[in-house]
Amino acid sequence: MKSVKYFAAAIVAAATIGGASISHAATLDDVRAAGALKCGINTGLPGFAYTDDSGNWTGFDAAFCRAVAAAVFGDGNKVQFVNLTGANRFPALASGEIDLLSRNTTWTFSRDVDLAFTFVGVNYYDGQGFIGRKSLGVKSAKELDGASVCIQTGTTTELNLADFFRVNNIKFEPVPIETNEEARVAYLADRCDVYTTDASGLAATKTTFENADAHMVFPEIISKEPLGPLVRQGDDQWADVARWTLNVLINAEEYGVTQANVAEMAKGTNNPEINRMLGSEGSLGEMLGLQKDWAANVIKAVGNYGEIFDRFLGPNTALALDRGQNALYTKGGLLYAPPMR
Amino acid sequence: MANSRQESGFQIRRIWSDERARSALFQILVVLGLALLVAFFVANTMANLQARGMEPGFGFLQDPAFFEINQNLIEYASTSTFGRALVVGLLNTLLVSAAGIISATVIGFLAGVFRLSNNWLVGRLIGVYVEFTRNVPVLLQIIFWWSILTGLPKVADSLSIGNSLFLNNRGVRMPAPILENGFGWVALAFLLGVFASYLVGRWARRRHMATGQPFPMLWVGLGLVVLPPLLLFVALGQPLDWDIPEKTRFNFRGGFNITPELVALWWALTTYTGAFISEIVRAGILSVSKGQSEAAHALGLRPGLTMRKIIIPQALRVIIPPLTSQYLNLTKNSSLAIAIGYQDLVSIGNTVLNQSGQAIEVVGIWMVVYLSLSLGTSAFMNWYNSHIALVER
Numbered sequence: 001m002k003s004v005k006y007f008a009a010a011i012v013a014a015a016t017i018g019g020a021s022i023s024h025a026a027t028l029d030d031v032r033a034a035g036a037l038k039c040g041i042n043t044g045l046p047g048f049a050y051t052d053d054s055g056n057w058t059g060f061d062a063a064f065c066r067a068v069a070a071a072v073f074g075d076g077n078k079v080q081f082v083n084l085t086g087a088n089r090f091p092a093l094a095s096g097e098i099d100l101l102s103r104n105t106t107w108t109f110s111r112d113v114d115l116a117f118t119f120v121g122v123n124y125y126d127g128q129g130f131i132g133r134k135s136l137g138v139k140s141a142k143e144l145d146g147a148s149v150c151i152q153t154g155t156t157t158e159l160n161l162a163d164f165f166r167v168n169n170i171k172f173e174p175v176p177i178e179t180n181e182e183a184r185v186a187y188l189a190d191r192c193d194v195y196t197t198d199a200s201g202l203a204a205t206k207t208t209f210e211n212a213d214a215h216m217v218f219p220e221i222i223s224k225e226p227l228g229p230l231v232r233q234g235d236d237q238w239a240d241v242a243r244w245t246l247n248v249l250i251n252a253e254e255y256g257v258t259q260a261n262v263a264e265m266a267k268g269t270n271n272p273e274i275n276r277m278l279g280s281e282g283s284l285g286e287m288l289g290l291q292k293d294w295a296a297n298v299i300k301a302v303g304n305y306g307e308i309f310d311r312f313l314g315p316n317t318a319l320a321l322d323r324g325q326n327a328l329y330t331k332g333g334l335l336y337a338p339p340m341r
Numbered sequence: 342m343a344n345s346r347q348e349s350g351f352q353i354r355r356i357w358s359d360e361r362a363r364s365a366l367f368q369i370l371v372v373l374g375l376a377l378l379v380a381f382f383v384a385n386t387m388a389n390l391q392a393r394g395m396e397p398g399f400g401f402l403q404d405p406a407f408f409e410i411n412q413n414l415i416e417y418a419s420t421s422t423f424g425r426a427l428v429v430g431l432l433n434t435l436l437v438s439a440a441g442i443i444s445a446t447v448i449g450f451l452a453g454v455f456r457l458s459n460n461w462l463v464g465r466l467i468g469v470y471v472e473f474t475r476n477v478p479v480l481l482q483i484i485f486w487w488s489i490l491t492g493l494p495k496v497a498d499s500l501s502i503g504n505s506l507f508l509n510n511r512g513v514r515m516p517a518p519i520l521e522n523g524f525g526w527v528a529l530a531f532l533l534g535v536f537a538s539y540l541v542g543r544w545a546r547r548r549h550m551a552t553g554q555p556f557p558m559l560w561v562g563l564g565l566v567v568l569p570p571l572l573l574f575v576a577l578g579q580p581l582d583w584d585i586p587e588k589t590r591f592n593f594r595g596g597f598n599i600t601p602e603l604v605a606l607w608w609a610l611t612t613y614t615g616a617f618i619s620e621i622v623r624a625g626i627l628s629v630s631k632g633q634s635e636a637a638h639a640l641g642l643r644p645g646l647t648m649r650k651i652i653i654p655q656a657l658r659v660i661i662p663p664l665t666s667q668y669l670n671l672t673k674n675s676s677l678a679i680a681i682g683y684q685d686l687v688s689i690g691n692t693v694l695n696q697s698g699q700a701i702e703v704v705g706i707w708m709v710v711y712l713s714l715s716l717g718t719s720a721f722m723n724w725y726n727s728h729i730a731l732v733e734r
Contacts, residue, residue, distance in 0.1 A: 087695045094700070115698040136591075147591040148511060153688070154695030159407045162419035173511075173592065174409040176682045176692075186682075189491040190510060191601070193591045234392070 027231070027238035028289055031072055031099050036080045039065035040098040043083040043179050046204040047312050047319045048104055057081040060312040061102045063302045064123060064229055064246070068100055071245045071294045076301030085179050087154035090115055093232060100242055102229040104198060106156040116233040120243035123228050123305075125325040125334050127221035128157050129199040131206060134216050136193060141220045145170035150183045150192035152176075157197050160223040180205060194218075198225050200313070200321060207318040241288055248295045250337035251277060252304035254328055259303035266296040277340040284340060295340075305335065386701065401697045402427070408692060410684050412600060423693045430689030431710060437603060437685065438672040438714070441610040445671060446664075448611060449618025454648065456623055467619070475616040480677050483609040487681040490601035496592060505585045507593060512600045514593045516583040523580035530570040538562035602683035606675065614671045621663045625656035657729050665722035669715045676711075686710060 031037050041061050042049035049059040066076035082098050093101045094115070104126075105111075107119040130141050130149075138144065141164070151158050153176045165172050175192045177183040184205050187195040195202070202217045209215055229246065231239050252258070255274050257265055268280040275281035278299075279292040286292065302308055306328075313321045327333025356362040390397050402424035409419050414432040417425060456467040474482065491510045494500060499509040507514040538561070545556035574580070586596035629652050637647040678685040687707060694703040 087691045090695060090698060091700050094698070110698075144591070146589045146594055153682075153692045158409075158692070159696070162407055162409045165409075166419055172409070173598075174411045176411070176684060176688065178679065178682070182682075186491070189488075190495045191491050 027099055027235045028072065028241060031238075036078045037065060037069040037072060037100060038080045038082055038098045039068070040082045040084045040089055040092055040101040040103050041065065042103050043085055043181065045104065045180050045201060046207050047200070047317065047321075048204060049083075057083075058312075060124070060308060061104060063308045063312065064102045064249075065100065067249060067298045067302045068242055068245045070297040070301035071241060071248075071290055074291060074293070074297045076297075085154075086152045087178065090117070093117065093230070096232070099238070100229060100231055104201065104227045105230060106198075106225045107228050107230075108156060111230075117230045118233045118239045119228050119230045120239055121228050121246045122226040122334075123246055123249075124200060124226075126198040126200050126225040126227050128160050128196060128223040128225055129202050129221050130194045130196045130218045131187075131202045131215055132194040132218065134214055138194075138218070141218055141222060142168055142170070144172060144194060146172070147193040148173040148175055148191070150175045150177055150187050150195040152180065152183060152197060153178060155197070156223070156225065161196055164222045184208060198227070200227075200319075203319045203321055237289060241290065244288060245298055247337040247340070248277060248298050249302075249305040249308065250328070250335050251340055252295075252299050253306040253335075254330065254337070257299055257304060259299060259307060262296055262299040266293065273340055390701070397699075397701065399702055401699050401702070404697065406693070406696070408696065410689065412603065412684055423697060426689050426693060427686065427706065430684060430686040433683070433689075434672075434675055434678075434685040434687075434710075435714075437607050437610070437678070437683070438675050440607050441614065441671050441675065442668050444607070444611040445614040445618055445667070448615035449667075450622050452615060452619035453622025453626065456619060457626060470612075471616045471619055474612045475620070479609060479613045479674055480680055482613055483606055483677055483681055486609045487601060487605035490605050493601075496588075499588075499593075505583070505596075507586060510601065511592065512598045512604070514586040514596050514598045516585045517595070517597045519582040519584050521580040521582060523577040526577065527570045527574045527580070530573045531566065534566040534569055538565040541565065600683070602678070602681050605681060606678050606683045610671050610674055613674070614667050617667050617670075618664060621660055621667065622656070625658075625660035626652055628659045629655045654729070658726075658731060661722060661726040661729070665719055665726075668718050668722065672714055672718065673711060 039062075041057060041059075044050055045059070045061075047059055048061045049057060052058045062079075062081065065079045065081065069079045070076040072078075082092065084092050084098075084101075084103055089101055089103055089105065090111075092098050094117075101117075104124070106126075107122060111117055112119055130144070132138055144165075149161060149172050151161055151174055158174075158176075161172075161174070173192075175186060177186055180197070180201060183195055183197070186192060188209070195205070197205075199217065199221060206212050206215060206217065229242055231242055251273075252262075255271065255277070257274060257278070262278070265274055266278040266280060268275055272281060276284055278296045279285055279294070283292065285294045288294065291297070303311070309323065309326065310316065313319050315322070323331070323333060325334045327335065329336040356366055387397060403422055405420050406423050406426045407419050408426070410417055410426060410429050412433055413429045414436065415425075415429060417429050452467050452471065455463050456471070458464050458467075493508060493510040496509050496511060499507040499514075501507045505516050541561060542558055545558050548554055549556060584595045586593040633651055633655065634647055637651045642650070675685060676687040679688045679691065682688070690703045690707055694700050697703075
């Protein structure tokens with residue numbers, strides 16, 4: 001009889017475990033119950049996701065995780081970072097191992113529709129480029145016939161690359177690599193002639209080269225790579241939290257709300273748009289299921305979009321990336337967030 | 342009626358009191374429970390997938406892959422299907438496993454035999470090899486050999502043999518044979534030679550058994566296999582050309598290339614598994630009673646012949662079963678290929694999984710394939726084991 005009892009207990013246990021994973025609706029409640037946001041980031045990409053001197057994960061992508069944590073908890077440190085490769089990021093999100101994926105991920109039709117994710121916006125407009133040694137004497141990617149190309153597996157860049165070479169009717173030897181770090185090692189060992197990934201990633205990787213001047217990023221960009229954070233499809237409330245956190249970052253830059261002046265501005269300004277955003281007027285926070293001062297907490301924790309960009313990617317960093325397409329629409333860029341109303 | 346009811350009531354009570362019936366009942370209950378559990382997991386997974394709007398099924402295998410693979414034994418282009426990509430990966434797994442099993446067996450047998458050598462230096466050197474490779478994780482060894490190989494000269498400074506074979510950090514580039522008209526006859530002559538030497542071998546063995554007369558089988562067999570095709574080849578005007586690799590701006594073009602990933606993986610698996618096999622072989626040899634070799638010496642057999650004719654056949658019976666599990670280990674360890682970017686079934690499956698989102702299906706394919714490979718290897722080795730088993734007379 002003992003074995004029967006154990007067996008019944010096992011069935012009940014399995015049913016409970018299985019039952020718990022059936023519903024993925026209220027992610028916001030799950031995050032609150034867990035006490036921290038489980039956020040997927042890169043395994044290591046300078047500027048986007050890297051460890052600072054005290055060993056904390058930081059960077060452009062990590063900052064977005066902290067922004068969402070600040071919106072939910074009022075504290076940007078309540079994040080549990082999960083480092084993911086290009087190949088295991090989607091299973092991690094789909095299975096509920098993470099609540100949010102902020103890992104320089106390109107928004108594409110099939111990922112949005114077929115893989116059943118929801119992209120909450122674009123936080124970096126990128127394109128795929130190539131880096132190679134200056135000594136190759138190559139001016140354009142179209143001259144790469146017969147070259148060996150290092151590439152991260154499971155990325156859109158892998159598909160773009162095959163398309164690019166097929167369309168231009170030239171051949172290449174793919175050298176498949178799991179992570180950006182391994183790609184760097186293989187490229188520096190001259191296992192491949194060029195390494196291809198998003199142009200921002202190339203700039204980031206180049207900063208880690210000992211002799212960066214011997215290498216050049218080709219001027220050619222062969223694809224559109226709108227990078228953005230994403231969540232599982234089917235939980236609109238949680239997608240809204242992430243989407244409007246991103247919009248707050250962009251709107252805050254437009255309205256001149258910064259980490260330094262947000263406390264002052266949250267008391268009330270003569271701009272109703274800012275007042276609604278920071279919570280001194282209206283009840284946008286409640287509508288999202290968050291605190292009244294959620295947006296102010298976001299800016300307090302990480303600053304506005306421009307501040308984040310300057311801190312991790314801008315001209316004063318090793319990456320020295322221009323704002324380019326990632327400037328506000330008022331400055332000739334593509335960033336344009338819907339109004340807070 | 343009343344009688345039969347009474348009888349059935351009696352039987353139900355008997356199930357509880359009869360130990361055999363009771364144990365059968367419990368076994369049936371456990372099997373039923375297991376089936377329910379499996380059914381529950383399947384239903385739960387299906388429900389979860391449906392809730393996320395994901396279509397379970399294998400239809401995606403027909404979709405185009407749109408990524409490239411750098412080592413394909415069958416024709417493959419980025420416009421081929423996911424299914425074909427997986428087959429390419431499977432063939433790459435089979436290639437490195439088969440090559441690894443053959444070389445690990447050779448190295449393992451040699452090391453096992455020589456470790457027992459009376460020569461102090463040889464025995465110790467083999468001991469160092471075995472203890473070192475056996476006790477370092479194979480993943481580290483794979484990465485180690487890969488780093489060594491990618492440290493070879495760069496393409497521009499390739500080492501070359503006769504300006505047709507080139508060695509650099511992107512692999513070994515060799516001339517590829519181009520078969521011309523008439524080469525089929527040469528191949529046919531070769532196959533006939535193999536068949537003929539098999540027949541002669543059978544005849545020689547029978548005669549040896551019957552009369553004790555040895556026969557120089559090695560030389561005759563070699564002659565049968567090599568000479569006729571060679572003569573035909575010359576007579577037909579050498580119907581074979583070579584595609585010699587040429588240096589281009591970045592790489593070599595033409596010929597065929599063995600990538601450093603394949604070599605590193607194959608060599609690491611070979612040396613690692615070879616070390617285990619050598620211990621199995623040593624144990625097998627030591628398990629043969631010393632009286633056997635003493636008796637052979639007393640009959641005047643030389644040591645080499647003693648080993649081949651007396652010791653090894655008896656040792657094999659001890660060696661084969663653990664050898665089988667080493668072969669299975671090697672095949673499964675080949676999935677560590679992903680660490681250095683050798684595109685085996687797991688590596689390509691990972692890409693397919695990621696581009697198509699069909700995680701459960703791809704993982705299912707992996708498991709079925711590795712299971713079949715392992716069961717197939719086991720079945721073959723079991724057959725071989727029973728084939729060489731001691732026939733009691």
